[in-house]
Amino acid sequence: MTTSLREDITVEEKALLAEVGYEEENERAGTCVLVDQAVRHIGLTDNAVEILPLAEALRRYDWVQDLMFGLIDPDEDERIAEVAESRHAPVGHFVRVLEGAKVRLPIQLFTLLAAPQGRQFHHNITVIEKGAEVEMISGSAVPRSVHAGHHVSLSESYLREGAICRSVSIEHWAANMEVHSYARSRLEKNAHATDSVIQLAPVKHHVSQSRSYLEEGATANDQSVIYAPVGTTRIMDSETWLKGQGSRSESITRMVTAGGVISNRSTLIGDASGTSGFLGCNGLKLTDEGEIFSVPALRALNAQAQLSHEASIGMIDQEKLSYLMASGMSEDEARDLIIQGFLNLDEQKIPEAVREEVIRAIAAARSGAM
């Protein structure tokens, strides 16, 4: 595999990215860093992994053009159309894991918005080939000096037959930014995806829309932890299509508002026999300000689809609070511990490498330091 770019990222940039999962590149199978409107850096340590700027991948492989806008309609909305306009010269990464490869170290992918009031339009494509297995860590970050900007991203992921992908994404945008992200993934026969999404930092307005399509025997597990302080609005809309026989999914979303607005609409569609799916949406509302609007929806198109959901929104349980306070901690300390517990991700699903960043991000979010 060729490495097309080796322009370095600065020490400051590395420090910033470390908060969202960056590790030294000998600890990673591959690294890609997008800064503003360019692919700044690509590094590879594993021959089974290929990472290219998408524009170059299009030139190199004629089949990549069939993947681009293969899962997303360029005319779906005006923002997507705006990104689609520059489809001849897209900015974004192309990640490919070769057939049958069991990639030992994670791949890490980052987006940095470094220009104040910058505008980013990214298009990313990922292909995990037949039988390959990989872990991915993706993070987005903004220097402290940048407060406002706009980020739009489209990402299309293809998990070929029997592919396994475990991914974690940590987003740390700036308090006055607008973000629109569109994610599409196709899980082919017996493919398996585990996704963890961590969105704890303040952002003015974040709209994320995702669609996944599961073919025969494919399984998807995802868990998201979402935090909205005062001034943050997050709008999430996801659809999981159980299209192939026996495909299964489980999705858990934990939302905490400390005065911000969270709207979460997730739909599970059972479109084949022997499919089963579960949606769990739990919200914790800490103050009277803000809002949680949670709409878990089930749609059965097949008589043999088993779908269920569980949803709740509540405040911090007084009994738990008193229990902790009876051991000598203050009410604030007890609250922190309960919120942290609520937002805790299932540790087994998080690669070792990002666990610490996650704990730190949660700690910072609950203390209002982010």
Place this chain on the structure above:
Amino acid sequence: MPAKPLVLADVEIAVGPRVLLRRLNLTIGAGETHILFGPNGSGKSSLLSAIMGLPPYHVTRGEVRLGGERIDNLPVDARARLGLGMAFQRPPELDGVTITALARALRADAGLADAAAVLDLADFVRRDINVGFSGGEIKRWEILKLFLQRPQICLFDEPESGVDLEHIAAVGAAMERLLGRDGTGDQRRSALIITHTGFILDHVQAGMGHMLVNGEIICSGDPNRLFAHIKSHGYTLPPWASEPAAAASDERIAS
């Protein structure tokens, strides 16, 4: 923090408009261990919860004093910081909050491994508190929690119920150690212990027992004698028992 006497003087305890306990006079001197007996529903847990300051229990009459300071209007965390601690009968499950996280929050991580080993909970420190714990494991954890907290006055709500025969000695030994009776030189803590089985009497040296019936302490006296009486005669007034309002206990309340 030196141990202080805990005094209840003519205390009434209510939940909302409902009075659960009344005319309670009780003094637990510094370093003393008292046992509380009583049938189901007599108000034992409510009494401990009210002393601890847990909602929804309120002291609606009389006073609770700790070393002379009135505490019945203080919030639960303030009482804990003054030296009260409680092993709960039925504690809540804390999803996502591990034993280790709680120990860290109490700045007691240093002693966690040792204390956990004593209570055979070494493998539990990464587990969420009380989530999926068996009945006996909950009891052992509640005592471990007091080791982390190190309160001067320990309130135990049925610490041995549901604990198997092998672990009961460990629970007894741990309580003895916590209360500073095992000669390790730790300072003596006071305790008020609720028990139905009396098992705990074999492990901790208790100086005084009280029988609570229908929300009132009907008699006090030697705990072993009281327990022997309950075993043969149920929760009835023993002929030898001192009445709660007897001169001796009045004197102690006044002091």
